[in-house]
Amino acid sequence: xxxxxxxxxxxxxxxxxxxxxxxxxxxxxxxxxxxxxxxxxxxxxxxxxxxxxxxxxxxxxxxxxxxxxxxxxxxxxxxxxxxxxxxxxxxxxxxxxxxxxxxxxxxxxxxxxxxxxxxxxxxxxxxxxxxxxxxxxxxxxxxxxxxxxxxxxxxxxxxxxxxxxxxxxxxxxxxxxxxxxxxxxxxxxxxxxxxxxxxxxxxxxxxxxxxxxxxxxxxxxxxxxxxxxxxxxxxxxxxxxxxxxxxxxxxxxxxxxxxxxxxxxxxxxxxxxxxxxxxxxxxxxxxxxxxxxxxxxxxxxxxxxxxxxxxxxxxxxxxxxxxxxxxxxxxxxxxxxxxxxxxxxxxxxxxxxxxxxxxxxxxxxxxxxxxxxxxxxxxxxxxxxxxxxxxxxxxxxxxxxxxxxxxxxxxxxxxxxxxxxxxxxxxxxxxxxxxxxx
Numbered sequence: 063x064x065x066x067x068x069x070x071x072x073x074x075x076x077x078x079x080x081x082x083x084x085x086x087x088x089x090x091x092x093x094x095x096x097x098x099x100x101x102x103x104x105x106x107x108x109x110x111x112x113x114x115x116x117x118x119x120x121x122x123x124x125x126x127x128x129x130x131x132x133x134x135x136x137x138x139x140x141x142x143x144x145x146x147x148x149x150x151x152x153x154x155x156x157x158x159x160x161x162x163x164x165x166x167x168x169x170x171x172x173x174x175x176x177x178x179x180x181x182x183x184x185x186x187x188x189x190x191x192x193x194x195x196x197x198x199x200x201x202x203x204x205x206x207x208x209x210x211x212x213x214x215x216x217x218x219x220x221x222x223x224x225x226x227x228x229x230x231x232x233x234x235x236x237x238x239x240x241x242x243x244x245x246x247x248x249x250x251x252x253x254x255x256x257x258x259x260x261x262x263x264x265x266x267x268x269x270x271x272x273x274x275x276x277x278x279x280x281x282x283x284x285x286x287x288x289x290x291x292x293x294x295x296x297x298x299x300x301x302x303x304x305x306x307x308x309x310x311x312x313x314x315x316x317x318x319x320x321x322x323x324x325x326x327x328x329x330x331x332x333x334x335x336x337x338x339x340x341x342x343x344x345x346x347x348x349x350x351x352x353x354x355x356x357x358x359x360x361x362x363x364x365x366x367x368x369x370x371x372x373x374x375x376x377x378x379x380x381x382x383x384x385x386x387x388x389x390x391x392x393x394x395x396x397x398x399x400x401x402x403x404x405x406x407x408x409x410x411x412x413x414x415x416x417x418x419x420x421x422x423x424x425x426x427x428x429x430x431x432x433x434x435x436x437x438x439x440x441x442x443x444x445x446x447x448x449x450x451x452x453x454x455x456x457x458x459x460x461x462x463x464x465x466x467x468x469x470x471x472x473x474x475x476x477x478x479x480x481x482x483x484x485x486x487x488x489x490x491x492x493x494x495x496x497x498x499x500x
Contacts (some may be wrong), residue, residue, distance in 0.1 A: 064091050064416055072421040079414070080460045082453060084129040086182050090137045092413050095406035096127070099399070102392030103135050106352065107142050111308040115343035115351040119369075119379065121362050122399035125451025128356040131399060132313040135354060139311045140178040144352070145189065145302045146311040147171045151319040157335040158328070159288050165268045168291035171312060172267040187263060193305040194248050197224050213252065221248060232300040235293040239284045246280050268294070292339070299351050309350030317357030321367050333372040340378060340395075362396065402452055404441065408433060410452075411459050418463050426466050432474055436462065439478040
């Protein structure tokens with residue numbers, strides 16, 4: 063049923079889904095019912111490869127598969143030789159702030175940078191060292207110096223100048239400081255000075271809180287902050303393309319946390335930042351950048367607190383008026399994820415049973431008929447039509463498989479009968495709306 067799955071992927075899938083979260087790796091093995099969305103993403107990736115930039119909004123109910131879709135996009139993009147990064151919006155980070163919350167989001171993005179050989183994140187040092195080696199090789203060739211000799215101390219200024227020259231050519235705002243810190247990273251890398259290398263990485267990830275601290279450690283007078291972090295993301299995008307990657311995909315999930323910002327002026331500033339990014343991408347002001355936002359219908363369409371409360375965004379993000387449930391337009395900026403149907407969920411649960419058996423090296427006595435009985439029991443429970451999400455179906459199914467694995471004689475029908483449906487949706491959205499009306 064599933065080929066080429068690795069043990070590490072199987073463990074990640076089972077452990078993550080049992081915990082109610084999307085696995086970082088292996089999601090392609092459990093993808094069902096999203097072929098049109100994936101095909102649209104592949105088309106967009108081709109456009110970004112060719113120098114365009116794109117923003118997409120993935121909209122769906124809680125538990126409908128938004129986070130799964132972003133992780134699936136990661137897998138597809140990495141195969142297309144993109145650098146990717148994921149970050150969640152939280153009450154402590156956002157796109158616009160003046161109290162450090164934007165640079166926290168930036169740091170989360172940089173922490174989670176991934177490439178095909180490091181799909182779980184933490185790939186920034188690997189990428190920097192790869193690029194530095196490319197600069198060293200190119201400088202050696204241009205100056206007819208052997209690859210062994212070019213690493214000698216006498217040629218370090220030559221390499222430093224090459225790094226600065228290349229960075230200045232590909233960057234715009236903040237390029238000098240950006241290049242200067244990469245030079246520091248090179249110094250630490252070539253001399254095996256781990257502290258200097260870590261300090262340079264700390265600066266590039268936006269982890270310096272004060273200019274004084276950065277100046278003491280690196281001799282750099284500026285730091286990455288709430289006002290310049292987006293420029294640094296664009297600089298990194300250009301650096302990744304310079305080293306041979308197709309582009310930079312950034313996925314930002316849990317956008318409902320922007321909707322929940324209590325101060326309307328701050329919320330509007332965040333939407334203004336989304337508009338600025340949107341315009342940059344679609345007006346050609348930035349190249350090879352693909353940004354995805356994932357949020358609920360409330361985040362998009364609520365006229366008081368959502369993106370539609372900001373008229374300039376509403377006019378750009380309203381659905382194609384010729385679209386219907388049967389006739390979809392996947393080229394538009396907003397893609398609304400439809401719930402998986404029962405046949406698709408059945409296929410998904412069969413895949414999960416296979417992966418579960420593979421992970422635990424077992425062969426549980428759970429047939430297709432048993433899976434159908436589980437689904438029938440679950441979808442006929444009171445409240446299922448209103449509250450049941452794929453996340454809850456998957457988690458209950460895996461929990462039952464775990465019980466059967468450890469207690470082979472257990473009565474499956476009794477387990478199915480003990481299923482209960484609960485409303486997993488956050489209960490604070492309606493409260494927020496009522497407060498806004500006061």
